[in-house]
Every structure is written in structure tokens, then in C-alpha cells.
Amino acid sequence: MMINTESVLHGFTDLKNLDHLGPIVLNQAKGIYVYDQNGKKYLDANSGLWNSVVGFDHPRMIEAAKKQYEKFSGYHSFFGRIAEPAVDLADKLIEISPFNKGKVFFTNSGSEANDTTVKLLWFINRKKGLPNKRKIITRINSYHGVTAVSASMTGKPYNSEFGLPLDGFIHAACPHYWKNGHAGENEESFTKRMGEDLENIILREGADTIAGFFAEPVMGAGGVIPPSKGYFEVIQKILKKYDIPLIADEVICGFGRTGNLWGSQTYNIKPDILIASKCITSGFFPLGAVILGDRISNDLMEASYKAEEFPHGFTAGGHPVGCALALEAIDIIINEKMIENVQRLEPIFMGRLKKFEEFEFIGEARGIGLMGALEMVHDKKTKTPFDGSVSIGERVANQCIENGLICRPLGPSIVLCPPFITTDDEMGIIFETLDKTLKKVFSEVKSLG
């Protein structure tokens, strides 16, 4: 039965293809499964959009929402007012952050958190008498969101459809060794070249014009790209040399995805600011947070004393229900040993993923923790991609859907990021379905010639 969603404008969707493929309208979820209107069941190996990691129906989350709605259903955090759960959540985030002290600013999304951080850096630098210190460096292939500023940070070609990036947003090289390494270049020299690329940008633009460098510990929506070996050591040395703040966009990596609470721990990153969202409420509420370390907090306070106020904020930022749900989700992730489960599953997950490299059309299987991608190529030796008309990623993802498995296409790759509560049996289902799907699609593709 084809369902009509004519009144909906679907984001990040191929709208001409939707006409004949049709949307999937979901109306129920249990554990790591979602159900569509026709009652078809899907194992969601993407945790919703990376975020629903404790299960769609975790009873403690539902109870926490009910309790908070009954007690205090909603409030803002302007003019020195704040809901109690927001205070508790700010304390909690500082406690579990890499910072001894600091401040937390609440938003409704990851995009808004990045956008806020850029404005905050601009505000601080202007009040310091450095109005030209406002350029932002990110990386090609990075994903930082969709608002005009965070889209300018995102290093994806589709942003040119909007005439973005805005001026002053610069994209450094992407540290994907398999794809971007030169012939004969080993990983160490590659990483060194990534450092030189960044330093050249800084020298070309002038260090005194750069407000910050933003990086995801592992690039997520760029196709699950862990950094090349030693990358963050090299990058951090350069940023330190030119006194440029490092902002870790932990929207995907934060709260356990890489096998540690923060991706920054996994890669020995010492950020000045940390951006959190997605898993922070395990998908139960829209919420983002800018977590400022001690040094930037002090700068911001000093700047704010010189201004009338800190003129920024979102009506629903620090929403009591969102904050209560975040406190509950963080407690579940930490105390129900979710991160231990990610660590336990990682070798199984990565092992089975890597095994697909035996397939003729799998160029690279990569990942860490419970985030992984399979990149498909037409010719493995030369790493030649499939012709765009084959739509290889969509083919695989659509066949997975047929087979009751949700995994997302990302260009020539497909992405897997199962929930933290995934069991061994469910992990088995994911890989058996994927194996069956890949064999079918690859034999079809082979017959295309």
C-alpha cells in the first residue's frame, strides 16, 4: 500500500525518487526495532539518526518524561531564570566533561550548538578588540549542521546549492588515508601532509584572523571516517603554536559511540570547547549543548561584563523535560553499562564488517566502536567508484529495507551505527541480512556489466 505524504517536505531526501519509491511512515517502536503503518518490522541499525541508543522504549526514559511533565512542563532560560533540571544537567555535563570547571549553554540541536559557538567566539574576540579574528576552519567532508553558519562549516559539496559557505569559512583537507593518500605515501607521511595543509591555510589567512578550528573526532555524516594515525597529535601541535581554539564536535561521538564517553578520549584530543547533542537524550527530545572549558568561560565572562548582556539564546533552550531526559539518558548510558557493551561488541562488529572486504565490490570497511561504513567501488585495485547511475549506496540500502534492515546510504557507502543496547543475536541478524543483501545487489550489478 502506497502512502501519501504530499503535505510533508522531506529533508535530505531525493524528492523525485520518492514519487515512485514512496515514503516509509512509522508508528511504533520496541527495543531497537521500528514498525511501519503496514506492520512491517525493521531492525534500525542506524539508531534512528545515530541518537536512539538506549532503545526506543526504555521504560526509565518514558517515566522520566512523565514525571517531569507533571512537575514542571516547560520554561525558558533568559533573564537569569532557569529550570531546575537544566542546572543539574549543566553540573552533570561539566562533571563528565574533560574540563574541571566551565559553563554549559543549551540549544535545541547540534546545528544551533555549532552556530552558537561561532557567535560566541566572534563576541569574545570583538570585546577583546580583535574584530578581524573571526574565520572558522573545518575540514572537507565534515558535517556540522544545516543552519547558515553550521552549513558553512559543513564541508559537503551540496552546500553550494545554497550559495554557501559564507565568507570566512575555510575547509582543510580530509584525513581519509585510504581515499586521499597519494600513491606510495605511507600513513605517517599522509598525516604529516594533513598537518602541512592546515599550517599552510593558517599562514595564508593569517593566524590573527582565525577564531577557531572545529573537528569531529570521527567524521560521521561524511561517511564514518576515523582520522589517520597520529592526526590529532599533529593538528593539536599546530593549533597550539598559533593559539587557535580547538572545538570538538562530539554530536555523534559523545556519550559512548567510539567506546569511550567522548571521542576526544579515544583520540587524545584536548578541546577548548565540546559540542554535544544526538545521544544526549537518546532521541527522546531535541537538545544540544555547548560545553565551554575554563579558559573560554573566563574569556566569555570578561567579554560579557563589557557588554550589556550576552545577547543570545533560544526560547526552548534548557527545557526542563529535555534536561530531565538528558540526565536520565546519561545515567542509563553510564550506569547500565552501555559503554561497556559498545566495547564488548566492537571486535564482533568491526570483525564482521572487515570480513566484507573479501567481496569484489567492497573497497574499504572502516570504523571504530559501534560506528562503521562499507565503501563500494567498481574496481578495487584502482579504487574506481561505480558510475553515479548505478546508485550503489541507494541500491544496497533499499534492498536492506526490503529485508527489514535500516542502514543508511552515504554516497557510495552504507553506514551502520547500531544502538548501544544491541545484543549478540541482533548483531547476528544485522550482518546476516547485510550479507544476503550485498550478495543479491552485487550479482545484479555484475549483470549490468
Ligand SMILES: *Cc1c(COP(=O)(O)O)cnc(C)c1O
Ligand atoms: C548531526 C550533527 C550535527 C547537527 O545536529 P542537528 O541536531 O541535526 O542540528 C552537528 N554535528 C555533527 C557532528 C552531527 O553529526
